[in-house]
Amino acid sequence: MSDSTTHLYAQNGDPAFPKIVLPGIPNLAQIDVYESNGGYGALKKAVGMQPEAVTDEVKRSGLRGRGGAAFPTGLKWTFMPKGNEKPKYLAVNADESEPGSFKDRQILEFNPHQLIEGILIASYAMGVKTAYIYIRGEYYKWFRILETAIAEAYAHGFVGENILGSNYSVNVYVHRGAGAYICGEESGLMESIEGKRGYPRVKPPFPAQNGLWGNPTTINNVETIANVPAIIWNGAEWFAKIGAQKHPGTLLFGVSGHVNKPGVFELPSGTLLTDIIYNYAGGVPGNKKIKMVIPGGSSMPPLRGDQLEGVRMDAESLKVVGSAIGTGGVIVMDEDTELTNVLLRIARFYWHESCGQCTPCREGTGWMKKILQRMSDGEGKPEDLDLLVRVANNIEGNTICALGDAAAWPVKFTIQRFRKELEEEIMRQAKSAA
Ligand SMILES: Cc1cc2nc3c(=O)[nH]c(=O)nc-3n(C[C@H](O)[C@H](O)[C@H](O)COP(=O)(O)O)c2cc1C
CATH class of the missing domain: 3.10.20.600 (Ubiquitin-like (UB roll))
Structure with missing residues (x-):
């Protein structure tokens, strides 16, 4: 194992430029390279600790979820019930379907073992014996990389029965989605793993009480979990000092x-x-x-x-x-971007990806798309901006999951912040269509 200044969990040791999840070590996706740079060292450390102490370390580090809502990770883990009356699950969210988001696949490609190590540590902390990585269907190349890495981890005794000679056992499976944004929403994701249509569930009950097959489940993003080995290895205080105090790392x-x-x-x-x-x-x-x-x-x-x-x-x-x-x-x-076209592009995406379960989202996303299409065709009027805001307001907060908000916000806030530019565009488009 290399010394702490070159250790992969804190490459180059400089707190101003730490590379925690993408340390840039060549061939790190191979288990031998990962191990020779200190990989799986944090797992060894974690299994020597009490599970509650592992969760506590993550809690004190201030780690917040990287999947969108920035929810405190350690706190989420404490929602899982103690005891083993029911099987417990971890589902790692590698759906990554939001336009403009393409960061998790870097971890899957260049540092998959750190994700696997993080999954094992998180599972140990929460008493989970089965973990899933839910990966979007289009990520076939990354699915293959993960499958190879998991097979290596099994062969090296890090995953499976009685890992590292302990009485702790965990299995890790990769589950491929079919390419639906809604399956990135945590309850849609669980429905999909259960083999059903990816319809989000009404919450409460939350996944820690009623998750996969009605059992306690935690859902975390890929990047969130990939941070865990570095936190366990270096300690909560090390992590808490990096970057912004209330959202460290x-x-x-x-x-x-x-x-x-x-x-x-x-x-x-x-x-x-x-x-x-x-x-x-x-x-x-x-x-x-x-x-x-x-x-x-x-x-x-x-x-x-x-x-x-x-x-x-x-x-x-x-x-x-x-x-x-x-x-x-x-x-x-x-400065040359036509914002009506941007909004149309975004609105089309959310309309296409709405699961159709909630009326405001199913109908509202379609109406926003239609109105924006009309503008783009040169048939819009400045008053249409008010109509769009009204439709967006009728979606926001009125749906089972946050896809409705995700569809409403870009439209609503772009209009609020760029009204003058949008009005000018509408007039210009109307003139050129005349
Ligand atoms: C429509 C929708 C799509 C989502 N897609 C993803 C996704 O692709 N990846 C992800 O990690 N979280 C996604 N989320 C957030 C998840 O529901 C969940 O909050 C997250 O995976 C929790 O992980 P974290 O606490 O580590 O951030 C999505 C949420 C919504 C409403």
Whole structure:
């Protein structure tokens, strides 16, 4: 095992630039390479601790979920009942279907063993004996990588019966979805694993009480779980010091749209958005101005390009400026972007992906798409913006799952923040169609 300064869980040891989940070590997806860099060391440490102490370490680290809602991970684990009256499950969410989100697949491709190690530690902490990784159907290449990595982990005695000579056993399975965004919603995901249509469930009861097959279940995102080995290895205090105090650690920022170097960048939470766009993603082609940025995947409220100065990328800072961290997927749009087309594209996605279970979402997403299509065809009127807001308001908060909000927010907040630009576009499109 390498020493702590080069250990893969804290590559280069510099708290300003830690690479926790993507340490960039060549061939790390191979178990021998992973182990020779210290991999599975945290699992060995964890099984020597009391399960409650493992959960407590994660709780004290301040780790928050990376799947969209930034919910405190350790706290979520404590919702799982103690005792073994019923089987308990962990479902790792690798559905990654939100437009603008493509960060989890980097972990699946370049560091799958750290995810598996995290799953084993989390399972140990919660008394889980069966863990699933739910992966979107289109991620076939990544499914194969995971299958290989899991087979290696079984062969090395990390997964299966009595792991590392302990009396703790856990099996890990990969479950492929069929390519539906709704199956990323945690209860839709569980329905899908159970072999049913991915219809979200009414909550409460929450998954920790009534999850897979009616049993206690925890659902966590890939990036969330991949952070766990580093926390156990280095301790909660180490992790808590990285990045923003209330949302610590690194985040994977997937940057797309009008930037010179789109990609995934692992940076401390709280990094300036302008730093991410201009320094890491290479700025905007042709040095154009930015019109709009969606900071956390397509469902999050957008920010105006002229209000990006000083915006920090963590859950609390983004709340202050009226948006949210979501999946950390930063979508950059330059000054020439037609916002009506952007909204139409987004609305079409949510209309297509609505499961149809709740009337406001099923009907409302269709109406938003129709109105935006009309604008794009040059038949829109400025009053249509008010109509869109009314439809969005009728969806928001009125559905079983948050897909309704995800569909309503981009429309509602883009209109709120770009009304003048949208009115001008509608008039321009109407003129050119005349
Ligand atoms: C429509 C919809 C789609 C979602 N898709 C994903 C997804 O692809 N991956 C993910 O981790 N979370 C997704 N979520 C959030 C999950 O429901 C859940 O909160 C998350 O997986 C919990 O993990 P975390 O606590 O580690 O963030 C989605 C939520 C909604 C409403």
